[in-house]
Amino acid sequence: MKIEIKNLKKRFDDNFVLKDISLTIKKNKSTVILGQSGCGKSVLLKTIYKLFSFDSGSILYDGKSEVDIDKFSMLFQYGALFDSLKISENIAFTDFINDKTNFNKKVISLMNDVGLDKSIFDKYPSEISGGMKKRVAFARALYKNPKVIFLDEPTTGLDPINSDKINELILKVIKKRKITVVTITHDIKSAIKTGDHYYFIDKGIIQDKGDCKRILETKDKVFKSFIIGADIKQL
Amino acid sequence: MKFIEDIGVALLTLLSNVGKFILFIAFFFKYLFNPKFYFKNNIRYFIYIFISSIPIIALTGIFSGMVLALQSYTGFSRFSAESAIPNIVVLTLTRELGPVLTGLMISARVGSSIAAEIATMRVTEQIDALKTLNTNYYNFLVTPRVLSLTLALPIFVTLVDFIGVMGGYIVSVHRLGFNDNLYLLNTIEFLSLGDYLSGIFKALAFGFIISIVSCYCGLFSGKGAFGVGSATTNAVVISSILILSSNYFLTELFF
Numbered sequence A: 001m002k003i004e005i006k007n008l009k010k011r012f013d014d015n016f017v018l019k020d021i022s023l024t025i026k027k028n029k030s031t032v033i034l035g036q037s038g039c040g041k042s043v044l045l046k047t048i049y050k051l052f053s054f055d056s057g058s059i060l061y062d063g064k065s066e067v068d069i070d071k072f073s074m075l076f077q078y079g080a081l082f083d084s085l086k087i088s089e090n091i092a093f094t095d096f097i098n099d100k101t102n103f104n105k106k107v108i109s110l111m112n113d114v115g116l117d118k119s120i121f122d123k124y125p126s127e128i129s130g131g132m133k134k135r136v137a138f139a140r141a142l143y144k145n146p147k148v149i150f151l152d153e154p155t156t157g158l159d160p161i162n163s164d165k166i167n168e169l170i171l172k173v174i175k176k177r178k179i180t181v182v183t184i185t186h187d188i189k190s191a192i193k194t195g196d197h198y199y200f201i202d203k204g205i206i207q208d209k210g211d212c213k214r215i216l217e218t219k220d221k222v223f224k225s226f227i228i229g230a231d232i233k234q235l
Numbered sequence B: 001m002k003f004i005e006d007i008g009v010a011l012l013t014l015l016s017n018v019g020k021f022i023l024f025i026a027f028f029f030k031y032l033f034n035p036k037f038y039f040k041n042n043i044r045y046f047i048y049i050f051i052s053s054i055p056i057i058a059l060t061g062i063f064s065g066m067v068l069a070l071q072s073y074t075g076f077s078r079f080s081a082e083s084a085i086p087n088i089v090v091l092t093l094t095r096e097l098g099p100v101l102t103g104l105m106i107s108a109r110v111g112s113s114i115a116a117e118i119a120t121m122r123v124t125e126q127i128d129a130l131k132t133l134n135t136n137y138y139n140f141l142v143t144p145r146v147l148s149l150t151l152a153l154p155i156f157v158t159l160v161d162f163i164g165v166m167g168g169y170i171v172s173v174h175r176l177g178f179n180d181n182l183y184l185l186n187t188i189e190f191l192s193l194g195d196y197l198s199g200i201f202k203a204l205a206f207g208f209i210i211s212i213v214s215c216y217c218g219l220f221s222g223k224g225a226f227g228v229g230s231a232t233t234n235a236v237v238i239s240s241i242l243i244l245s246s247n248y249f250l251t252e253l254f255f
Helices: A041-050 A087-091 A093-097 A104-113 A130-143 A160-177 A188-194 A212-219 A219-228 B002-030 B038-079 B084-123 B126-132 B137-176 B179-190 B195-220 B224-253
Strands: A005-010 A015-025 A028-036 A056-061 A072-075 A148-152 A178-184 A196-204 A203-213
Touching: A005 A041, A005 B002, A015 A028, A015 A041, A015 A056, A015 A072, A015 A203, A028 A219, A041 A178, A072 A130, A072 B126, A087 A160, A093 A130, A093 A178, A104 A130, A104 A160, A130 A160, A130 A219, A160 A178, A160 A188, A160 B195, A178 A188, A178 A203, A188 A212, A196 A212, A196 A219, A196 B179, A203 A212, A203 A219, B002 B137, B002 B195, B038 B084, B084 B126, B084 B137, B084 B179, B084 B195, B084 B224, B126 B137, B137 B179, B195 B224
Parallel strands: A028 A178, A028 A196, A072 A148, A148 A178
Antiparallel strands: A005 A015, A005 A056, A196 A203
């Protein structure tokens, strides 16, 4: 699915979080949205997902303003797994709450895809590690075979080894399923490894954009300061 | 001038919250069985509430009945009216103490847990996750809690009434020297169906109040640990105040 965003504005009370955002998410490609904490990345993601309304501008999904959000899935920053449900019930949530019982085979296949051991099938989220929670959340996001998957800071809170495993997982999903992936992150390494195109947001506007493989060659000073983690005045 | 402005802001905030709460109740009824009623989820929650509340209910009942018998004896013995104790114990429990004490205890036990659980779900984006999974949170979270607690409270009150009467019986017979058969006979003969039903009606109302207030406080909680803490406190305080104030009007109704 191709998603085109034009002159998007979104505010909370008097605070404009998204001032003027225009970008294109290409079909079956991996688009990465980068930016500092609090720059409006998550708000943008949730607005595209229709979890938030917007004040002005337009979002077109394959050229239409209406979309069935059942075609979307999201991996939340900290997994957002349901604590009172088992891992298998979390992954097959939509079937589980509709009292369907024949989801075990699909759940095990997905657990295998995201690199989870069958032994956690009947465990609860509180009994597994942070890295495993991300994988369970990933499996849940893939369960309904989405056309677009939104990844909200997929490597946040993980050590370098687990971060890399998640990056590999994203690449595997893109290759195997041929779906559109939208990732928001401030992890440059992850963006380079998993993305095709990037947009860098600063103060509610698109400050820079380009090819992910050429992120480090950017000429934009604000983005450069973000990449090396230094104050712009020091550049 | 600042003082008046502050009062105005507080008043507007209060009115806005009351409006939001009324809308929340309206949405609860709108989504009660629509678009989806998760039957197993509702049953599961009912069983959870029921089992987790039984010990606290039993303790509330037994000690209320025992204290009531002792205190009634203190007062009635001054008028040589000790024989009225079985009647007073059963009447006070079924019409008043049973529903009110059960309501307050359940508000602390279940109401706080509902508010804390839902507020934590809000803070950890689980509510957003529900939306992304095409699940209406009224159907999945609010309906099971409100239905379960509204239906469970009359059962709890019946248990408190029964255990309380037994507590009064134990103290009256073994401590105050009442005849055991006479005590039970007086209790059964004095109690009318109307007394019992007035307590049950109150229990239904209190169950609805506790659950809807707790769900509301949880869903509209602030951010972080402070938000979860405030939601829990607000749920218990608001439910308790509403139980005590509505109790007067419900008592007037059955007076």
